[in-house]
């Protein structure tokens with residue numbers, strides 16, 4: 001395949017390193033996805049700029065960015081959380097990213113690094129949103145993209161992937177099968193793997209900007225709670241790190257999962273440190289239906305961050321997710337997919353249970369646009 005001329009991307013900063021969270025090894029920044037010594041999760045370590053926080057340009061090259069991030073934080077009527085709630089309810093509207101989900105933040109950074117490191121194409125395993133983001137950004141960069149999705153991926157997401165010109169492959173069964181197939185394609189082609197679990201450390205690294213953004217939008221006063229739709233959990237890590245970057249402390253984080261696929265919430269409930277894979281994922285919230293069977297340690301990392309924030313992982317039923325989704329549309333004019341509403345659904349349950357207080361400040365991150373999953377609305 002003939003490649004288009006690639007956009008110019010800054011070379012990788014010499015201060016940037018990869019760090020293994022399992023064995024503490026340090027590596028130079030390359031296209032590596034797990035620790036070569038122990039197989040542990042890798043994270044980016046970077047020096048904080050003097051006197052200011054990071055900018056998008058520290059993560060994403062000029063030729064790659066499509067204006068991701070900088071999304072609105074909207075204040076909603078308190079009773080949209082629940083009758084009797086008199087605190088503040090805010091939503092971080094990530095549907096406003098270029099391809100309609102927060103995944104654009106990861107993909108922009110991961111693609112920048114991939115090109116800077118010489119990749120000639122990209123691959124992404126996806127429940128739909130990450131694939132749409134990867135296809136979108138690869139199209140703009142003139143880089144071939146192969147996206148691997150489970151058969152049951154919502155058609156709106158598949159339509160996006162095809163519209164952006166990526167090669168779409170669908171595999172039977174759950175997300176874990178797509179993950180493995182994408183890894184095989186990377187091994188065969190040498191393409192960069194932009195899968196947005198904790199696999200690509202450069203993508204996860206960029207999510208700290210959402211935490212920083214939230215802190216600034218809250219005028220440097222953190223909320224009491226931040227509810228986050230959670231699959232393997234890079235968004236939890238991004239919010240955690242972003243608040244640590246700016247405030248040195250973190251609000252209580254709620255990792256919102258669906259009862260139909262809740263490996264992290266189950267481990268939290270059972271008081272376990274290690275997350276076990278989920279058996280048979282079944283939920284309308286396709287974006288958080290990763291059973292984590294092949295990489296449960298990713299769930300364990302997320303769980304450790306939730307606990308460090310004094311927060312919790314919580315599973316909500318599909319009925320509650322659907323109600324929250326409909327209320328966001330009809331009472332706040334926010335059209336989202338089921339996964340995006342899992343945050344509000346979880347916060348509602350936790351208010352009813354008395355975990356969230358009636359005068360607390362609650363931020364719900366809404367992760368993906370309603371155009372992506374028409375079937376959920378019919």
Ligand SMILES: [Zn+2]
Pocket residue numbers: 020021022023024025035036037038039040
């Ligand atoms: Zn290691």
